[in-house]
């Protein structure tokens with residue numbers, strides 16, 4: 385979106401409707417957007433690190449263990465790893481899914497160690 389003073393800003397809008405009124409206001413000067421364009425989201429993978437930390441009778445375990453989860457556009461499909469990873473390794477695994485579409489992501493998922501228990 386763009387205001388009269390040529391400030392430009394972007395918002396992620398869920399669904400087909402208009403963005404909330406507040407998002408149509410320039411973040412710099414509060415002016416109304418005079419130009420608004422919609423770009424449909426490309427088929428890209430959403431990645432999530434899910435903490436596996438557990439708590440029982442005051443003890444916390446699995447502090448540095450994370451499940452890796454990937455989702456297709458709008459979370460239509462989700463895959464979660466069978467095993468857990470350390471924070472550093474989990475971030476490396478998530479990087480495998482940078483800027484690729486869902487079909488490519490599923491191929492990488494099956495080639496990786498995600499479905500194998502640790």
Ligand SMILES: [Zn+2]
Nearest residue numbers: 387391410413
């Ligand atoms: Zn402005």
